[in-house]
Amino acid sequence: xxxxxxxxxxxxxxxxxxxxxxxxxxxxxxxxxxxxxxxxxxxxxxxxxxxxxxxxxxxxxxxxxxxxxxxxxxxxxxxxxxxxxxxxxxxxxxxxxxxxxxxxxxxxxxxxxxxxxxxxxxxxxxxxxxxxxxxxxxxxxxxxxxxxxxxxxxxxxxxxxxxxxxxxxxxxxxxxxxxxxxxxxxxxxxxxxxxxxxxxxxxxxxxxxxxxxxxxxxxxxxxxxxxxxxxxxxxxxxxxxxxxxxxxxxxxxxxxxxxxxxxxxxxxxxxxxxxxxxxxxxxxxxxxxxxxxxxxxxxxxxxxxxxxxxxxxxxxxxxxxxxxxxxxxxxxxxxxxxxxxxxxxxxxxxxxxxxxxxxxxxxxxxxxxxxxxxxxxxxxxxxxxxx
Numbered sequence: 001x002x003x004x005x006x007x008x009x010x011x012x013x014x015x016x017x018x019x020x021x022x023x024x025x026x027x028x029x030x031x032x033x034x035x036x037x038x039x040x041x042x043x044x045x046x047x048x049x050x051x052x053x054x055x056x057x058x059x060x061x062x063x064x065x066x067x068x069x070x071x072x073x074x075x076x077x078x079x080x081x082x083x084x085x086x087x088x089x090x091x092x093x094x095x096x097x098x099x100x101x102x103x104x105x106x107x108x109x110x111x112x113x114x115x116x117x118x119x120x121x122x123x124x125x126x127x128x129x130x131x132x133x134x135x136x137x138x139x140x141x142x143x144x145x146x147x148x149x150x151x152x153x154x155x156x157x158x159x160x161x162x163x164x165x166x167x168x169x170x171x172x173x174x175x176x177x178x179x180x181x182x183x184x185x186x187x188x189x190x191x192x193x194x195x196x197x198x199x200x201x202x203x204x205x206x207x208x209x210x211x212x213x214x215x216x217x218x219x220x221x222x223x224x225x226x227x228x229x230x231x232x233x234x235x236x237x238x239x240x241x242x243x244x245x246x247x248x249x250x251x252x253x254x255x256x257x258x259x260x261x262x263x264x265x266x267x268x269x270x271x272x273x274x275x276x277x278x279x280x281x282x283x284x285x286x287x288x289x290x291x292x293x294x295x296x297x298x299x300x301x302x303x304x305x306x307x308x309x310x311x312x313x314x315x316x317x318x319x320x321x322x323x324x325x326x327x328x329x330x331x332x333x334x335x336x337x338x339x340x341x342x343x344x345x346x347x348x349x350x351x352x353x354x355x356x357x358x359x360x361x362x363x364x365x366x367x368x369x370x371x372x373x374x375x376x377x378x379x380x381x382x383x384x385x386x387x
Contacts, residue, residue, distance in 0.1 A: 047324045072340060086308045093235055101226060200226070254302055
């Protein structure tokens with residue numbers, strides 16, 4: 001027996017020294033980034049772990065034969081219960097809105113009047129500024145006078161034509177003259193309308209960019225920025241491997257750390273394009289903004305619920321162990337009497353993990369208890385004391 005203990009202790013010391021010796025090589029393999037080498041190193045570590053487990057099991061057997069006080073290993077238990085399991089994708093997004101634009105002029109001239117100030121709320125269609133028309137209003141007045149005369153002439157010519165008085169050509173000329181002037185009036189009114197800058201939607205004037213008195217040109221001069229905080233949404237990029245689970249209507253928890261707010265929302269739009277640069281697709285989540293505290297470009301933390309299951313079996317992910325063959329297992333506490341029990345090594349099949357818990361798909365059922373603390377020193381059939 002003395003020889004057995006010496007052999008076992010020597011083996012443990014040897015394995016421990018080998019572990020320390022290989023520590024640097026593990027770091028080197030990881031830094032190299034070679035997947036095949038990393039997998040090989042993992043298998044070596046798992047084999048060492050299995051060897052330690054066998055040695056510890058032999059030691060426990062030998063100790064139990066000699067220890068008349070029956071000092072059983074002390075473990076804690078975790079009771080398996082079925083519960084609702086919800087898995088979330090944690091990503092970051094930004095707040096955006098389609099009603100956040102810079103207003104450009106549609107007419108060249110001097111900005112004669114600015115009727116609003118920064119921070120002012122405006123309604124759709126409200127007059128914001130006016131550009132000097134360069135005499136267009138006078139030209140419009142002349143055209144309108146000519147049009148009224150042409151219209152009167154046409155009406156008289158029409159009455160004569162209906163009485164078979166005068167020639168057809170006189171009637172047609174009067175009609176063409178009136179219609180031409182009417183078209184010119186409408187065109188001039190359209191041009192003159194571009195000198196009035198109006199709000200495209202209801203919102204707030206966030207910034208006045210061009211001051212009154214400056215010359216502006218279409219497409220070249222920014223007049224002001226108008227923002228609406230009503231129709232806000234969060235835009236985020238989701239990895240393409242979640243394309244099959246993230247859909248319209250998927251529930252999302254949206255948190256805004258900078259303002260301390262959190263809301264529940266839903267995915268309202270899933271992009272149809274995979275970005276080839278980062279292999280992601282875009283999603284949009286509509287968000288309410290009654291207090292108007294949420295602003296464009298605000299950072300949002302998203303928890304997208306990509307998987308839910310009722311009556312799922314969940315266990316702490318740190319109780320799941322794996323051997324050199326890649327098989328996963330736990331130790332089930334069996335025949336518990338007066339805090340003493342046996343443990344049974346049980347293979348399990350696992351699913352998704354989230355925040356410290358992992359779903360067990362096969363191998364466990366509700367009501368069972370498994371070893372939580374102390375599982376690393378267990379072996380199949382070992383007697384333990386459950387705390």
